[in-house]
Amino acid sequence: MDRASVPQEYGGGGQGMLELAVACETLAASGGTAGIFLYILTPGFGAMTLARHGTAEQEAILPGVATGDVQFCLALTEPDAGSDALEITTAARRDGSDFLLHGQKVWISGIENADWMIAVTRTTPAAEAQPRTSGFTLFLVDVTEALAAGTLTYTPIPKLGGNVVTSSQVWLDDVRVPASRVLGEVDRGFEVLWDVLNPERILAAAGGVGSAEALLRVACDYARERRVFGRPIGANQAVQFPLAQIEAETELARLMTCKAAWLFDQGLPCGTETNVAKLTGAQVAWEAADRAFQVFGGMAYSKEFPVERLFRDARIGKNIPVAEELVLAHIGTQVLGLPRSY
Structure with a gap:
């Protein structure tokens, strides 16, 4: 399933969103909605985003997705910015050729198995951004590396349902990310x-x-x-x-x-x-x-x-x-x- 949305040149199936939706519907029909979040995370968030917006260096991750060895998660939601994503406050500031990411995320699914996190940040504060959708930057965060450095921590949230995938609170404490891992352009991440x-x-x-x-x-x-x-x-x-x-x-x-x-x-x-x-x-x-x-x-x-x-x-x-x-x-x-x- 992970390889379905990976382009064929990287060992994947080269399938589109329609095929992925049919596959997710079939999986849910076999056991309910909760299971499909396993397949939103890597094929949806990871493979499709890299295939559409990744650099050649970033696309080098895709063969691992195709083999099932690489997993993704997305870090967008925050305690005070759920449906209103424009209000996120997790900040990314330059430090030489790198960025330092600092803030808190919540309801982040699958981080315990993820190799890479797509982190949504503000490189321009909301109060200064014109229009409001500007000033966002998305980063590819090496989860294993950040955990080892102690700059990324998380705590699972006990849930009523949907327990096929764990959801967690996540803290980013100056997570260091090279500028080469920016997805798209700085300040144009929306x-x-x-x-x-x-x-x-x-x-x-x-x-x-x-x-x-x-x-x-x-x-x-x-x-x-x-x-x-x-x-x-x-x-x-x-x-x-x-x-x-x-x-x-x-x-x-x-x-x-x-x-x-x-x-x-x-x-x-x-x-x-x-x-x-x-x-x-x-x-x-x-x-x-x-x-x-x-x-x-x-x-x-x-x-x-x-x-x-x-x-x-x-x-x-x-x-x-x-x-x-x-x-x-x-x-x-x-x-x-x-x-x-x-």
Whole structure:
């Protein structure tokens, strides 16, 4: 899976976002949304970003990604800058031919297995940046090197669900990074960041679609087998119709995800489509989880069945990688032309 999005000249499959989305949907359908974060981290954040924006020196990392020996994570979110990424304060300052990175990140997934971290920093403080999207710089941080130097530390966060991947608080205490590891250009990192965030939203949407498939499968199996009042509960329209509705919504979310992925692969504007895909994928996953819980009744609470785990894993999709309220605000302002509220 890691090699899918690596260009063929580096030993990879040379696949695009559409193929990666289909693969993530299939993986999620086999066990739920949580697992796909393993594949967002390296193929999505790492391979695609390096293939699109890396220098020849940076692209030398890609053969290791293709063999599965190299793993990535992304460090963007901060305690006071979640959905509003423009407010990040992690700073990078020049020190000779290097940069020193200092700040705190939170909800950073997969750092315990990562060889490289894409760190999003401010090289110009937000108060001085004009426009506000300027002043960002992305760096490739050698995680092993920084841990050994004691300038990078992290602490795992106990979570309700999504425990296939650990999420951590991360502290950067003057992590030294050579200027050769800048992704894109200094102060113009937001252009690169969008090529990180759009894939994340597309693959999260694909995970939601796959999770809905998994939940529908277990709910329908149970509805066929469980008999009450002399017949399978799935024969009752009160059980059957909501499941049929979710099936229809899953198909629509899948189509939106494929459209967003195709536009991304063509290099066309896809911001609205990726947001709509993420919104609908997350919503149908949660609706499927809620309905499956109802179909199983009290047995949904039992760890004998996968519903309780899928239920816990599905809920976070409405909040990450972007809160659905911000997606709706984007649609309201950018598509419908309504005034901004933020």
